[in-house]
Amino acid sequence: MSEESIFLDESGDFGSNSKYYLVTLVFHNQDNPIDGALAKLNQELAYLDFPTDCAIHTGPIIRREDMYVNMGVPERKRIFTKLYAFTRNAGVTYKTFSYKKSEYPDRMKLKARFARDLSLFIGEHVEYFTSFDKVIAYYDNGQSIITETINAVFAAKFFEVDFRRVLPHEYRLFQSADLICTLELLRMKDVASELSKSEIGFFGSAGKIRRDYLKQLDKMRFER
Numbered sequence: 001m002s003e004e005s006i007f008l009d010e011s012g013d014f015g016s017n018s019k020y021y022l023v024t025l026v027f028h029n030q031d032n033p034i035d036g037a038l039a040k041l042n043q044e045l046a047y048l049d050f051p052t053d054c055a056i057h058t059g060p061i062i063r064r065e066d067m068y069v070n071m072g073v074p075e076r077k078r079i080f081t082k083l084y085a086f087t088r089n090a091g092v093t094y095k096t097f098s099y100k101k102s103e104y105p106d107r108m109k110l111k112a113r114f115a116r117d118l119s120l121f122i123g124e125h126v127e128y129f130t131s132f133d134k135v136i137a138y139y140d141n142g143q144s145i146i147t148e149t150i151n152a153v154f155a156a157k158f159f160e161v162d163f164r165r166v167l168p169h170e171y172r173l174f175q176s177a178d179l180i181c182t183l184e185l186l187r188m189k190d191v192a193s194e195l196s197k198s199e200i201g202f203f204g205s206a207g208k209i210r211r212d213y214l215k216q217l218d219k220m221r222f223e224r
Helices: 037-046 058-063 073-089 107-124 144-159 172-191 197-201 204-222
Strands: 004-013 020-029 093-100 134-139 159-164
Touching: 004 172, 020 107, 037 073, 058 073, 058 172, 058 197, 073 144, 073 172, 073 197, 073 204, 093 107, 093 172, 107 144, 134 144, 144 159, 172 204, 197 204
Parallel strands: 004 134, 134 159
Antiparallel strands: 004 020, 020 093
16 A cells, blocks of 8 residues: 655744744655664764654754753754754655745634645645555644644545644654754745844854755755
8 A cells, every 4th residue: 555644844823923834744655765764863863862762843952942951052953963864865855835924914814825825735736645545644733723724625635634643752754844844934034034143053154054954955845
């Protein structure tokens, strides 16, 4: 049985607590095993004394929060880079939907726009997705308004969809979705000249974000 896995993550919210809202979908064809890339990542994390059973959360890494509060930039950057390398080597693709919330008068307008964009994207590539016997969508609890939208659109477009709620530490590709969401948010903030001091301090400069991460990330975009 052929299977396609989709890992979903979001950045921001539908309320007033954030300026941007992004949803990232990471696609993995199960016929393409990632065991080697996964084993390498876990080995490298163990060498860095990072617990291999813990999720890597890229936002807190950059801001030096939570479990990263006592780590310096070099240590945090090594962890970030290892996950980034794994994501690139895993042979996955991705699609990010990005929105500037000030362009939408209320949360329902934003929800409707995302639902339309997601439906159009799936519709444009429906032959690819329906070529699989099964599509499995992985996401955490997230915001009910977005999970409802995703459920409705996927169920309408696919013959069979298995929705699975997961914890971030259970799947490295779920953490890859988090990483891509973070980088795509940085892209938006860079365009608007809104990168924070902690972001510049972590990466070195806006130019390094573009050159060392975004340029290579672009090669992973879902295009068929």
